[in-house]
Amino acid sequence: MSTVSLVRFTLYLAVIVIALGAYTRLSDAGLGCPDWPGCYGKILVPQSQADIALANQAFPERAVEPYKAWLEMIHRYVAGTLGLLIAWITFRCWKERTISRTLPTFIAALVIFQALLGMWTVTLKLLPVVVMAHLLGGFTLLASLSLLYWKLSHPPAPHGLQRLTGESNHGLKLFAAAALVVVVLQVMLGGWTSSNYAALVCTRLPICEGQWWTMLDFAKAFDWWQAGHDNYEFGVLSYGPRMTIHVVHRFGALVTTLCLLLLIYKCWQWASLRSEAKLVAGVLTLQLALGIANVVLHLPLWVAVAHNLGAASLVVAVLYTNYRIWTTAVRN
Template sequence: MKNLSHFLKVTIVFTLCVILMGAYTRLSDAGLGCPDWPGCYGMIKVPSQDHELALALDSFPEHKVEQEKAWLEMIHRYIAGTLGLLVLMILFICLKNRETPKKLPTFIALLILFQAALGMWTVTMKLMPVVVMSHLIGGFTLISLLLLLYLRTKPLRIPGGDHSARKLAPLATAALSVLMLQIILGGWTSSNYAALACTSLPICEGDWYNKLRFIQAFTPFQGTHDSYEFGVLDYASRMTIHVTHRFGALVTAAVLLWLAYKLHTQSQSSQLKRSAQLLFLLVCLQVGLGISNVVLHLPLGIAVSHNAGAVFLLMNLVFINYCLWRKA
């Protein structure tokens, strides 16, 4: 179990790298840096030599090789491929060891295979928003399940008499559910290029409430297009997505802060108190990053950090739920 625990730590770090590299690639508009999959212009690396560029132009005449964007996409694929091998190794270790879980690592392995398929469809379907969002959510789900598997290898317990904290388990689950919905909404905002649909605070500029178009904004399939890069929705639909994400952020922050307060004041566990303090700090940081994205017009570093903040919030809530629901 000790070796599995160390292996899982490495895999979780790799998963975080894949998620952040994916966010960086998407926010750099490099999602179609390579028009094919799994290679790049039919090669295992980005074409750079004259004869490689000529071959790429001949094979994909409708595309211009942008090496910087192509390398971002290929580095993301290299890291993701390594992650896939790590996950399969975890499955092998778990199946070989009698004391380790079997169902959870099997499901994680199936999920990583589905993630690979989503990565392919992201390219072949030209950044269709529902596929891009599903790929993003798959990454968040993967890191959550890997963390859960890691926690199952550790002897974590909160005091058996900490009844006040255990009564907060339903609230913790509700907080986790609200956060997951907000992450999905954030993925929809990003995949539809709606992050800058509103550039004023606290809500949106102008007569925004009379322009809301919820049906058009949240229709999963948006017709057939040659490419979905830079979005295909009109302004009103993108603005609706953005405003909904902002209101969702307010609700999510309120629920998470309430959970942090209740845990800190009612729990006897030092682990849970530290998690509550971390939850409070992460929520404040995430709200600050969200505001900064609007005020500073989505700078790349802050936008990627906003994705990282969502990952750490999710992992913290998975840990809290695990402690509260696990029997003493």
């Protein structure tokens, strides 16, 4: 298998890991195994009555729930396989020297840090800032693998050609980069909303029910460390702070939508970027529809998982648009 094919396969697996992580988290199975990297001290989930009794004795604070435990362990098994593939990709990139070693080395370091975040998610009992960071780590890993794949399969245009077009699309480059930052910030807000179990506190559109503005509490809503709690499962914040997080996420969605609509408009002015404009428009439309469905349908599991995948797709779509703008000869 060529390196390009290996990276493409690893990309698909990264999407599966993100989906499994979202499904595990949204099924309240993030602590399905109270230890790490095993499950109740075993490589496999305890199955027999005797093993379950021993596990319950060793971890009296959390009785074995086989379904949740298996969700957690399947996610770990697949994520571990992803890590091994990334190690192999890094080795091959270093050996073949087809591109700079910086990006594959960064990806290898990132997957190690992501594993640490997975461990801290369990050992710190779903501390929201760690859960959010773990989500961002997964998205960053997917984006980095995508960038590696593009560099291997679609190398940048010759440097001289870039210089010829650099002045004319300088403003577009800066705006595309800013749009990517806005999308990442919105993903952070989404992760913070999910990790604080604030997705269902507002059940009406467009903002929230009642006089929501009278209950805003930004200090508690964005207290990143939330110290003094032994367990953060199902959240520790009161209604006001959770509602604040949700409302900020909705306003963030509005700002993100406006930024991306402007990016789509700017890209459409260039004939060579219309495919990217269509890509961003399609993913944005789908993500908005999924976000509305989450509210109207009261967060059904499959919609919530799809919304996570939609966020990851939006990051990749905007990143790809940046890649095309910054590395290709853009023509009117």
